[in-house]
Amino acid sequence: MRTLKFLLQKEFRQIFRDPSIIRMILVMPVIQLILLPLAANFEVKNIHLAIVDHDHSSYTRQMINKITASGYFQLVGVNSNYTDAMHLVEKDEADIILEIPAQFERTLVKESEAPVFMAVNAINGTKANLGAAYLQNIIRNYNQDVRLQWLQMPHLNDQPRIEITTASWYNPHMSYQLFMVPGILAVLLTMVGAFMTSLNIVKEKEIGTIEQVNVTPIKKYHFILGKLIPFWILGLIVLTLGMLVARIVYGITPYGNMVTIYVFAMVYLLAVLGLGLLVSTYANTQQQSMLIAFFLMMIFVLLGGLYTSIDSMPDWAKTITKFNPVAYFISVIRMVVIKGSTLADISRQLLTVAGFAIFLNGWAVLNYKKRM
Amino acid sequence: MTNGKVITANKLTKKFGDFIATNAISFEVSKGEIFGFLGANGAGKTTAMRMLCGLSLPTSGEATVAGYDVYTSPDKIKQSIGYMSQKFSLYEDLTVKENMRFYGGIYGLSDERIKQKTQDVLQQLHMEASQNKLVKSLPLGWKQKLAFSVAIFHEPAIVFLDEPTGGVDPVTRREFWEMIYAAAQNGTTVFVTTHYMDEAEYCNRVSIMVDGKIEALDTPINLKKQFNANSMDEVFLQLARKAVRQAD
Numbered sequence: 199m200r201t202l203k204f205l206l207q208k209e210f211r212q213i214f215r216d217p218s219i220i221r222m223i224l225v226m227p228v229i230q231l232i233l234l235p236l237a238a239n240f241e242v243k244n245i246h247l248a249i250v251d252h253d254h255s256s257y258t259r260q261m262i263n264k265i266t267a268s269g270y271f272q273l274v275g276v277n278s279n280y281t282d283a284m285h286l287v288e289k290d291e292a293d294i295i296l297e298i299p300a301q302f303e304r305t306l307v308k309e310s311e312a313p314v315f316m317a318v319n320a321i322n323g324t325k326a327n328l329g330a331a332y333l334q335n336i337i338r339n340y341n342q343d344v345r346l347q348w349l350q351m352p353h354l355n356d357q358p359r360i361e362i363t364t365a366s367w368y369n370p371h372m373s374y375q376l377f378m379v380p381g382i383l384a385v386l387l388t389m390v391g392a393f394m395t396s397l398n399i400v401k402e403k404e405i406g407t408i409e410q411v412n413v414t415p416i417k418k419y420h421f422i423l424g425k426l427i428p429f430w431i432l433g434l435i436v437l438t439l440g441m442l443v444a445r446i447v448y449g450i451t452p453y454g455n456m457v458t459i460y461v462f463a464m465v466y467l468l469a470v471l472g473l474g475l476l477v478s479t480y481a482n483t484q485q486q487s488m489l490i491a492f493f494l495m496m497i498f499v500l501l502g503g504l505y506t507s508i509d510s511m512p513d514w515a516k517t518i519t520k521f522n523p524v525a526y527f528i529s530v531i532r533m534v535v536i537k538g539s540t541l542a543d544i545s546r547q548l549l550t551v552a553g554f555a556i557f558l559n560g561w562a563v564l565n566y567k568k569r570m
Numbered sequence: 571m572t573n574g575k576v577i578t579a580n581k582l583t584k585k586f587g588d589f590i591a592t593n594a595i596s597f598e599v600s601k602g603e604i605f606g607f608l609g610a611n612g613a614g615k616t617t618a619m620r621m622l623c624g625l626s627l628p629t630s631g632e633a634t635v636a637g638y639d640v641y642t643s644p645d646k647i648k649q650s651i652g653y654m655s656q657k658f659s660l661y662e663d664l665t666v667k668e669n670m671r672f673y674g675g676i677y678g679l680s681d682e683r684i685k686q687k688t689q690d691v692l693q694q695l696h697m698e699a700s701q702n703k704l705v706k707s708l709p710l711g712w713k714q715k716l717a718f719s720v721a722i723f724h725e726p727a728i729v730f731l732d733e734p735t736g737g738v739d740p741v742t743r744r745e746f747w748e749m750i751y752a753a754a755q756n757g758t759t760v761f762v763t764t765h766y767m768d769e770a771e772y773c774n775r776v777s778i779m780v781d782g783k784i785e786a787l788d789t790p791i792n793l794k795k796q797f798n799a800n801s802m803d804e805v806f807l808q809l810a811r812k813a814v815r816q817a818d
Contacts, residue, residue: 203677367755406657413623413653414676415645 206423227386231443232345235378245329247271248283249291256305367539380531381504383440391433393491400487426471433467453538472558478566498524576759582631591617593782606773607763610810615763636727652721654728662706677724691719711742730763767803781815784801
């Protein structure tokens with residue numbers, strides 16, 4: 199125990215003496231939490247629309263008004279021929295072309311239906327899909343309006359209508375920030391836990407102090423605990439700071455119990471600290487450790503459900519996410535913050551992450567050798 | 571300890587794959603002796619030293635340090651030795667005093683003892699004024715003397731020094747050796763590797779390694795007689811030129 203006291207004292211002295219560590223631990227999370235959720239947004243707005251209107255009738259004008267009034271579209275040009283509009287797409291100034299054929303109004307009145315053509319720049323698939331769907335929706339609504347007007351004319355058939363109303367549970371305003379902030383916090387905690395630890399240990403390898411420590415009678419578990427405990431505490435500090443930022447900047451207070459989040463984070467940090475320790479037993483230089491960290495982080499984030507829904511991934515990718523601790527934390531912190539899940543609701547995730555913690559730390563301890 | 575021998579090595583060997591870094595070396599070191607361990611770069615000195623310190627597991631052969639077997643009791647050995655590696659290995663972002671406190675603490679010294687010892691060492695090094703300075707701000711010569719003091723802070727039976735005076739100016743080197751003599755006088759056995767042949771002359775006995783084997787082992791005077799040389803420099807050159815292995 200006494201040895202551990204000296205190790206911890208030394209570790210904390212070094213951490214608090216290094217301004218870059220303080221900056222990384224305190225400033226980075228705060229800035230990321232403030233910037234990222236505002237910028238990383240899935241709602242598609244400002245879709246650039248070019249319209250080719252061959253008809254110039256009152257119906258087309260009404261339709262165009264309706265489209266621009268929706269707020270999702272920005273009209274970049276009303277052209278008289280398709281080639282001009284296509285030119286706008288080529289210059290990346292337009293995302294969607296809507297072509298209204300000549301005689302649109304006449305066909306619509308005479309035959310009760312009329313075609314319009316939509317060409318979508320699908321380089322950005324999400325934007326293209328969503329944009330096209332919005333546009334279809336607006337045109338369908340417009341179509342309905344037109345038909346309703348005609349209903350007053352008795353010779354036309356009655357149009358049966360099904361009205362759908364939706365209720366958004368848990369996130370009634372469908373706030374994107376409520377969804378992103380907890381997720382980003384989970385990623386930040388992972389970075390502090392896993393990568394600061396591995397960098398710290400590998401740095402001692404590089405400088406050679408680890409050899410000096412290895413030649414002392416320090417027990418392996420003393421050394422490892424001496425490294426893990428400080429970063430475990432720092433991780434919880436980052437979590438607390440992050441929660442404060444979420445509350446102050448975004449007004450997000452967890453719907454569930456704060457204790458649940460902390461209990462899970464405590465176990466989760468053990469798992470990512472184990473990962474950091476493991477990386478440090480394989481990496482010999484800080485560069486190596488950084489590269490491994492970068493590689494893992496990309497996978498963790500992209501296969502963690504932060505930006506993209508895990509449910510819509512292919513089966514093989516879903517299998518990978520089962521081994522991604524970040525995916526569990528992201529899902530749990532969202533469940534607790536947004537849905538108010540309790541400890542009992544997240545017990546499966548808690549046990550899984552505890553399993554990761556045992557596995558990763560066990561592997562790292564076995565691989566950590568005082569003697570070559 | 572067996573007949574006052576604090577280090578014994580018998581056919582101690584370390585292989586890395588096909589490469590035999592240390593090839594069946596045998597020697598004994600007595601208590602209080604200053605034992606010089608010489609050899610060109612890549613001759614296998616550091617490997618041998620690392621095995622004796624419990625940092626590296628021998629491939630074959632036997633060795634005891636402070637009476638403990640290197641295979642079975644590395645932790646007992648570690649409690650009885652001090653070690654100063656080629657790389658400077660104090661914490662640069664800790665102060666002089668904090669480094670002493672840390673290393674004293676992990677060797678299990680009491681707070682009282684650490685305090686007392688810190689004062690003594692600071693006084694010996696004339697570094698009282700710098701005790702709260704970060705180690706990185708000290709000149710290299712000071713750092714090396716400090717590293718030595720920290721290596722023997724817990725008063726080990728044996729201290730291993732791996733090229734302790736590399737890059738240090740002649741005056742500081744002289745002072746460093748005075749510290750080594752003082753430690754030996756107090757009964758500490760000193761096991762030291764060096765490339766400076768004048769330092770070899772300061773040792774009680776010297777062994778010279780060539781290509782992983784000990785080619786010569788005796789007092790400096792006897793070695794000079796044996797090789798019909800005027801200085802240790804000549805002795806070393808005669809032996810080292812036989813080396814087949816490329817220096818690293």
